[in-house]
Amino acid sequence: MSIAYAALNPTANILDRAETFETATVSLDRLRVGAHARVLAVKGEGAVARRLMEMGVVPGAPVRVVKCAPLGDPLEVRVRNYHLALRRSEAQTISVVLES
Amino acid sequence: MSSTLESPSPRTTEPAGGQAEQAVRPLVVALAGNPNAGKTSLFNALTGLRQKVANYPGVTVERKEGVWALAPDLRPARLLDLPGLYSLDATSIDEQIAHDVLTGRMADTPAPDVIVAVVDATNLERNLYLVTQLLETNRPVVVALTMFDLAERAKLEIDVKRLGESLGVRVVAVTARQRRGLDELAHAVLSAVGVETPGVCWRLSPRAEEEVLLLAGDGAAGREAALRDIYSDELPPDAARREAVEQARQRLARLNPQWWQEPLTARYRWIERVAEGSVRGTQTERPSTTERIDRVVTHRLFGPVVLLLVMGVVFQAIFSWATLPMDLIDRGFGALAELTRAHMPPGLLTDLLADGVIAGVGGVLVFLPQILLLFFFIALLEDSGYMSRAAFLMDRLMRGVGLHGKAFMPLLSSFACAIPGIMATRTIENPKDRLATIMIAPFMSCSARLPVYTLMIAAFFSEKKLFGFVSVGALLILSMYLLGITVAIVVAWILKHTILKAPPPPLVLELPPYRVPNLVNVAQAMRTRAWLFVKRAGTVILTISILLWALMTFPRASHNPAPGAQVVAAAQTASQTGIGPTGETSQGAGQAQGGAGEASEQLQQSFAGRLGHVIEPVIAPLGFDWKMGIGLIASFAARETIVSTLSIIYNVGKDADASSPSLIEAVRNAKRPDGSPAWTPLVAVSMMVFFVLALQCMSTVAVVRRETNSWRWPLFMVAYMLVIAYAASFVTYQGGRLLGLG
Numbered sequence: 001m002s003i004a005y006a007a008l009n010p011t012a013n014i015l016d017r018a019e020t021f022e023t024a025t026v027s028l029d030r031l032r033v034g035a036h037a038r039v040l041a042v043k044g045e046g047a048v049a050r051r052l053m054e055m056g057v058v059p060g061a062p063v064r065v066v067k068c069a070p071l072g073d074p075l076e077v078r079v080r081n082y083h084l085a086l087r088r089s090e091a092q093t094i095s096v097v098l099e100s
Numbered sequence: 101m102s103s104t105l106e107s108p109s110p111r112t113t114e115p116a117g118g119q120a121e122q123a124v125r126p127l128v129v130a131l132a133g134n135p136n137a138g139k140t141s142l143f144n145a146l147t148g149l150r151q152k153v154a155n156y157p158g159v160t161v162e163r164k165e166g167v168w169a170l171a172p173d174l175r176p177a178r179l180l181d182l183p184g185l186y187s188l189d190a191t192s193i194d195e196q197i198a199h200d201v202l203t204g205r206m207a208d209t210p211a212p213d214v215i216v217a218v219v220d221a222t223n224l225e226r227n228l229y230l231v232t233q234l235l236e237t238n239r240p241v242v243v244a245l246t247m248f249d250l251a252e253r254a255k256l257e258i259d260v261k262r263l264g265e266s267l268g269v270r271v272v273a274v275t276a277r278q279r280r281g282l283d284e285l286a287h288a289v290l291s292a293v294g295v296e297t298p299g300v301c302w303r304l305s306p307r308a309e310e311e312v313l314l315l316a317g318d319g320a321a322g323r324e325a326a327l328r329d330i331y332s333d334e335l336p337p338d339a340a341r342r343e344a345v346e347q348a349r350q351r352l353a354r355l356n357p358q359w360w361q362e363p364l365t366a367r368y369r370w371i372e373r374v375a376e377g378s379v380r381g382t383q384t385e386r387p388s389t390t391e392r393i394d395r396v397v398t399h400r401l402f403g404p405v406v407l408l409l410v411m412g413v414v415f416q417a418i419f420s421w422a423t424l425p426m427d428l429i430d431r432g433f434g435a436l437a438e439l440t441r442a443h444m445p446p447g448l449l450t451d452l453l454a455d456g457v458i459a460g461v462g463g464v465l466v467f468l469p470q471i472l473l474l475f476f477f478i479a480l481l482e483d484s485g486y487m488s489r490a491a492f493l494m495d496r497l498m499r500g501v502g503l504h505g506k507a508f509m510p511l512l513s514s515f516a517c518a519i520p521g522i523m524a525t526r527t528i529e530n531p532k533d534r535l536a537t538i539m540i541a542p543f544m545s546c547s548a549r550l551p552v553y554t555l556m557i558a559a560f561f562s563e564k565k566l567f568g569f570v571s572v573g574a575l576l577i578l579s580m581y582l583l584g585i586t587v588a589i590v591v592a593w594i595l596k597h598t599i600l601k602a603p604p605p606p607l608v609l610e611l612p613p614y615r616v617p618n619l620v621n622v623a624q625a626m627r628t629r630a631w632l633f634v635k636r637a638g639t640v641i642l643t644i645s646i647l648l649w650a651l652m653t654f655p656r657a658s659h660n661p662a663p664g665a666q667v668v669a670a671a672q673t674a675s676q677t678g679i680g681p682t683g684e685t686s687q688g689a690g691q692a693q694g695g696a697g698e699a700s701e702q703l704q705q706s707f708a709g710r711l712g713h714v715i716e717p718v719i720a721p722l723g724f725d726w727k728m729g730i731g732l733i734a735s736f737a738a739r740e741t742i743v744s745t746l747s748i749i750y751n752v753g754k755d756a757d758a759s760s761p762s763l764i765e766a767v768r769n770a771k772r773p774d775g776s777p778a779w780t781p782l783v784a785v786s787m788m789v790f791f792v793l794a795l796q797c798m799s800t801v802a803v804v805r806r807e808t809n810s811w812r813w814p815l816f817m818v819a820y821m822l823v824i825a826y827a828a829s830f831v832t833y834q835g836g837r838l839l840g841l842g
Contacts, residue, residue: 067394
């Protein structure tokens with residue numbers, strides 16, 4: 001079996017990049033609609049944080065805010081080529097780095 | 101933090117004796133995949149109509165099994181369709197069940213010989229997450245790559261062979277609709293029996309790997325056991341090892357508070373590598389068709405409008421389109437009852453058949469049109485991808501009450517009938533949120549309350565106008581709907597803060613791409629729902645029907661050999677005038693008035709009639725007398741039954757309906773023993789309030805029993821709704837009297 005092993009410690013990678021481009025670290029709920037970003041960390045604990053990560057929101061993953069629901073909550077984001085709805089309270093636990 | 105690195109069986113599974121084993125028992129294959137990955141379509145394509153649906157023991161998770169004819173000369177396999185899941189780490193009951201089945205821990209379900217992982221080609225990375233976990237179970241895995249045509253259209257070139265090499269298992273591209281790739285899939289499954297799968301193929305950070313190595317010692321099996329012990333919820337039973345694991349966790353946590361996330365991140369890193377190697381073509385950022393549709397459908401202003409329109413159509417369908425087939429069923433069973441009466445000698449057996457059994461069966465089947473219609477729309481909306489959008493739009497509002505966005509649809513359908521509404525709560529994953537939704541669904545004013553409202557308004561408020569143009573009747577009906585909604589909101593809030601206490605349900609919801617609904621899936625879903633209802637709820641409804649019949653038939657009125665307590669049947673045959681028996685003289689429509697007198701006497705003599713007297717002191721504060729008490733008892737079967745019961749009590753014949761002048765007259769003229777009128781406008785309003793809030797519907801009780809798998813919840817529901825209804829009626833009547841309205 002020729003299985004490629006995973007790249008190690010992706011978080012450090014993004015931190016470097018964040019410094020290089022002097023981009024801001026914010027939580028996902030603060031992004032404006034249409035903004036592109038990359039996940040830095042999922043800070044929550046427990047089932048919700050785990051579910052978010054299982055759905056592909058892991059450090060290093062690109063995300064884009066597509067829109068927010070008519071009453072301002074939940075948010076719709078695009079991650080890993082599909083669309084995910086999550087509440088602002090959940091988005092708050094995800095810190096992201098803005099991409100130019 | 102549980103993890104799925106389980107390997108109950110050794111690394112090499114059963115010897116590769118697939119053919120020999122097949123002589124003993126059929127091959128067991130399990131279908132596992134993300135929701136919306138095309139699993140149901142594939143299951144239907146592989147099994148055709150040869151499938152059965154039941155529940156897993158003790159829970160309400162559906163167990164779907166079918167027969168898959170793998171190859172013409174081989175014994176067919178048993179194909180298990182597992183609930184759709186994103187991960188094997190159990191956060192919902194569905195995932196727990198799937199996990200137990202896949203690891204062979206589910207009673208009555210053999211561990212699968214081969215797992216078919218259903219993977220949506222247009223959404224490869226997230227779908228592969230589950231696959232990494234399936235590979236870790238060390239059972240033979242075959243990947244079925246669905247939506248391959250859609251991926252090609254989206255300019256995604258997937259090298260199926262390379263993908264298979266990277267994953268270490270066979271990958272087969274399938275298109276269920278065109279039945280493409282199904283034979284190849286069968287072949288892949290057969291050759292996968294007993295074949296070793298790669299297991300854990302990702303690596304953690306060096307620091308974490310050190311800890312794993314420290315715990316593992318040598319060998320791949322040791323590494324997997326160490327990973328499982330460190331990163332799963334449970335601790336190993338062995339004391340020394342538990343100590344070592346706890347220390348390893350503490351060291352890891354000191355370095356990184358999110359240490360538990362490492363396996364999740366590592367799996368995705370590995371998946372990115374796999375995808376990079378086998379997918380060509382960019383996943384363009386050009387807005388997809390779905391995104392363009394969503395510009396309208398989840399738009400700030402148009403979104404709610406579209407939702408309103410969609411719901412309007414659904415509501416219209418179950419509220420009015422269903423009435424024609426429902427009337428037909430009603431009349432059919434009424435005619436059948438009459439026919440039975442006409443061709444059998446009068447007596448108890450005939451009465452039991454006509455009024456107990458036939459009326460009971462009719463009472464079950466009469467719900468089928470609504471159930472079929474609602475589930476037609478639900479399946480259509482689910483399959484097309486709209487349902488998640490509705491939850492997305494409604495989530496903020498529903499959360500205010502502590503409910504999930506997905507509770508919206510079931511609650512709305514409950515305005516037509518709570519039964520399909522309660523059955524539709526299955527889409528809500530969290531059991532507590534689902535229970536809270538079920539518990540408040542019957543407060544939505546369903547169509548069975550309308551005859552009661554109609555009678556009350558026709559008798560006391562028909563001509564009245566407010567300010568000269570607002571109809572008091574319409575205003576009252578509107579108030580009744582609003583009363584139900586208000587009480588539902590309050591009860592939901594209370595439940596969510598007491599016995600069903602739980603943090604507000606999280607919303608992490610996939611908004612799948614829009615797809616043309618698969619009509620086979622839709623038809624299959626309708627069939628399954630209808631059958632489950634008839635089989636499980638139907639038996640309870642039938643039993644209660646017969647019980648109620650007995651309550652109203654015994655003891656017999658002394659001078660009347662066979663009057664027939666036609667109460668239950670009266671609801672069924674309410675519009676039966678003219679369809680009378682021909683030969684018989686003792687029974688029939690021709691002597692409605694005389695028969696009604698006998699029936700009335702019988703009813704007053706019966707247990708139900710006596711119960712009416714017994715409960716009179718209790719219901720007197722609500723403004724009700726004992727005759728209304730009989731109506732209330734009968735209406736426990738179904739709300740609309742009170743109309744036919746009152747007709748019998750007031751001697752106007754069982755054929756009267758809610759708007760027949762004779763019944764309205766009788767209600768207006770009914771007197772108490774002291775000569776005062778039994779009904780007043782205030783009594784009528786009190787009665788309506790009672791009907792909004794009390795759970796007088798045995799079918800709802802039966803369905804809640806089925807959906808919660810216990811008698812505890814339905815009984816609690818009957819009790820608390822009765823208390824609320826009593827209190828509200830009490831306040832209405834006594835308050836009204838204090839204000840001088842009595």
